[in-house]
Amino acid sequence: MEFIIFIGGIVILVLVLKLQSRVQKLEQLVKSGVSERKAEPSYQSQPQQFETQQPATSKPLLDYIRQQLKGGVSKEEIKNSLIANSWQATDIEEAFNLIISSANLSQPVVVPAQTGPTLFEKFVAWLKEDWLLKLGAMLLLIGFGWLTTYAFLNNWIGPMGRIALGIIAGALFILLGWWRIKNYITQGGIFLVLGSTTILITIFAARTVYDFFTPFSALVVMFLSTAFVALASIKYNSRTLSLLSLTLAGIAPLLTKSPITDHIGLFAYLFVVTIGAIWIVALTGRRELTTAALIIISAYSAPHLLSPSSFPLVDIQKLLLFAYAFAALFFLTNTAGILKLKDKKIIPDLITAAGNGLFLLVWIMTAAQDEWKSLIIAAWMVIFAVGAFLIFKIAQRREPFYVYAGVGIAMLAAATSAELKGATLAIAYTIESGIIALIAYTILRDIKIAEKISLLLIGPVILSISSIASRAWATSVIHKDFFVILILGLT
Template sequence: MESIGILIFFAVIFLLASPILAIIAILRTNKPQPSGDQLAPLLQRLSTLEKRVAELQSRPATPPAATVPPPAAPQAAPQSAPPPAAAPHAVPPAVHAAPPLPSARGKDSASSALDLETLIAGRWLNRIGILAVLLSVSFFLKYAFENNWIGPTGRIAIGLLLGSAMLPWSGWLLERGYSYFSEGIAGLGEAILYVSLWAGWHYYDLFSQTTAFAAMIGVTALMAAVALGRNSQRIALLSLLGGFLTPLIVSTGKNQEAILFTYLLILGAGQLIIAIRRNWRFLIPISFLFTQVYFWGWYESFYAPQFLERTVAFAALFFLLYSAGPVLRACRPGDLFGEDSLLILGNAGAILIALYAMLWPDYRWAMTLAVLILSAGLLAVTQQILSSGKAPTSYARLLFAGLALSFATLAIPIRLEGRWITMSFSIEGAILVWSGFRASVPLLRRAGYFLMAAAAFRLLFFPIPAPRFLFNASFAAYLVLAAALAFSLAAARRVWDSLDGVEKGWLGMQAVAINALLVLALSQEFWGHFARIEMHGSDRLLSQHLALTVLWISYASALLLVGMMKQSPLLRWQALALFGLAVTKAFFYDLSFLDRFYRILSFFFLGFVLLAVSFFYQRKIARERSNQ
């Protein structure tokens, strides 16, 4: 039996080694030779050099022919004859070297077919061949294992030896110019090592989970070192995938949060260092995606309130880790890449979702504080980008500034409610518009306009209760928004001439919105006030409508006077529009529905004010004519 076991062992070794020895023999006998694509440029350069030499040889013959006196011309001609004679000797090499040029063109015309051929034969067949060899060895080993030809220890030892041998063999292939084949062999060796370690722990219980985990970490570190040594981004990607598959491979289904997240932090930090050293931009986003998959997978399976502090700390560390790469690149010369922008936005969204999932609604103060800290950190990054010498309007600075403002804005509804949210939006919007004009950053101004529009939306569609006349939160919110709009208009005066037409139009609408909001706020106050007065049902409604008519006429009159004093056509036109609204209401509603007494008061007040307005306009026109 011992002799049979020895024979089986040698048979396994022969089966595993024969493909490797065959490939080595083929590579030694068929060393890569320069292809036609490589020779064509060299032949073309040689032809060009030969032509140049021929031109240089023919140049000295021309000056002597021009300087020979006429009597001696017949004698000078034989003397100058040798140089032209040399030209025919120089021409044949150029003519002889010309054929490579059509050949090179022919090669270029067929380059796409050759590239496809190289892709299929050199890369795809390599990957398929590796898979076939792996399957054949797996089938043989499975057959040997099922028949107990090889014990568990021998099986794992064979896998570890084979996987370990693949790495130096891939280096040997790389030295001989087979880079893609070398990377495939390295990946195959890594896969065999991972599978062997997993089987040794999970199936055969030859070593503990800790030993398997540590060994897999060693394999990941080894592959990372190989990637750096060979300057291969594909091997680095294989190392990354192996590193993130390790926790899944050695998982026992138990909650091991500290070990898992610490490992992910170390792995992510290593990939960050490699990506920065080699400028391999895609490693960090891929690492971020795997980290988020593990984080939320653990959260759905094991999170409980007793893990709150530790989980929030790990989420913050993940945010800092994956912010480091884009921040470092943003502070250096040049702009951000597309994947950097996606990583910044994805990372910010991930931390916000994590904080919301764990802190809302029981820890609103803590969540507000965390969001404000994140906003302050992003503002610090914005300032650092400016200090690094980049323009104030650079894409990186605007991106981080926009995120900082978004975080600060989100902190308001997180902590505050109702009326305070609306007022905070108005105040922050005015500050952003003012800051945008001061710093000449249009993005800040647009953010401010958006916040003030959001405040107006909340006032119109989410009304605030007003239990008292004028002295209530609803009227205060309208006043704060109107003041914020007026403040933004005042800030725009200094740079009005430098603004484009679109922004000027938006600011003009803000000027109209100020009076519209004030009229609406006062109308709601008077309507609500008369609704609260103890009256008969019909008398209450009649009083409300009469109050609206009087209010609109009074406000329009005051607005018209201010427009005349300030010589502002915009204010005067707003007053006339409000007069038109009051006249329409008087003739179409008051005349038909108001009681006789209220109708008399309404039309008397309306007529008196309109006559006064007409008088003031006629007086204004007369003064202008007299001045002319």
């Protein structure tokens, strides 16, 4: 009985979809009919009236009234003067009306500037679009879960049959979405995501409850389902589908329930997912996918960065190599995107560039060996500095220059702090801050920018407080604290 109700629900949903499509077509026809029937008498009535009435009014009379009005003469004075010169009062009044109506027609219409919708308004608009379909998909998913749960509790279906039923249902949803997306992108996208999510939940249940599949095979099946959604996002150029496919691919490793976490295999999988995301970016131009991929990788890196002692040292050092690979991949992608989009908005690229630099710097400071930290950071600092210079010279845009230069400065400060301490660190920071401001002025030829960059000296000033209050001043003048103050003052 429950199975019949479930099938009946699917049939009703299909009928609702067809009815909704007919209603949409009817609305489009009504809108097109109304727009065609919109006549333009309000825009033509007054000019026609002017054309029909203008011959009845003498042109010299109109010219005289216009000239007097421009000179600041009042209407009553003009009217009395014309009546004194044998003009009829009706002709004078008609001339005034024509002048006023022509002035109103020539006055431009001021359209108030409209601000873009907020994020909440966009979400509400998306929720209202095809809301019946979204509600039906949610009810269908709930009903499917209830039916399978009821069937499982009564042992109607065995373990293998249950998992097979879930995978088949997910595949059918994906096929239905692929069929619907050809005409209705929103509807088809919902079914595609619903099918992929169903497969992910089914594989997770298979691993958790019945211990079916291996972690690797489970991850492959889940990845293929998300890859199908990504393929649809490329074909139909859907930003929502591309972001959802990347999100599902990022969640998939959490659903494999591996008894032993293979960190190397996990980051290798994430590297493949990142390459896929960049491939979508290259085909569709959705640069926000790069930022989303960086966020996913940072989330998986957080446990290793926050508690490195909880993981084997060998794994941490190998994962550092993956961090280098991710950083290089994001750096090349951002640089190519910024150079390609010379006159367009590059906010996602700038966010990814800054996040990539921070991601790399934290990994180096956490996982690299102490004797190699400064050299590794210096090498990456040179790469980011050269990238900033080339982007500024080729694209003539300052925003990416500031971001890449800022990343390079942060790396320089980190490398310096890894090698020096105390007064020598303050002296090194002072010299570096002065050189950075000088280089910025040499490249940009903008004294205001150089003055702002010189605010980097705030760091050396704070470090020199201990030198100002040092007890060494009580015994002598020439000492290390003296040179800290001297170099800071000269800079």
